[in-house]
Amino acid sequence: MSVRPVRPVPGPGTAGTGWCHWHKGPSGTAVLIEIVEQGSGPGAGVYACAPCREQRRLVPYSDQP
């Protein structure tokens, strides 16, 4: 298992990092899993924390082909 640098978590109120969309709660280990394209406006990032990634076998966006 390789160790990846984890981006620092931005302050409160910042959408995205620091939030796990799987257990719907804050997390210090959340990483980007996928970017959901939306019809209007910018795409939204979906993040998952380490335990959720393990349970669901999620692959971080940066590790996907």
Ligand SMILES: [Zn+2]
């Ligand atoms: Zn989670």
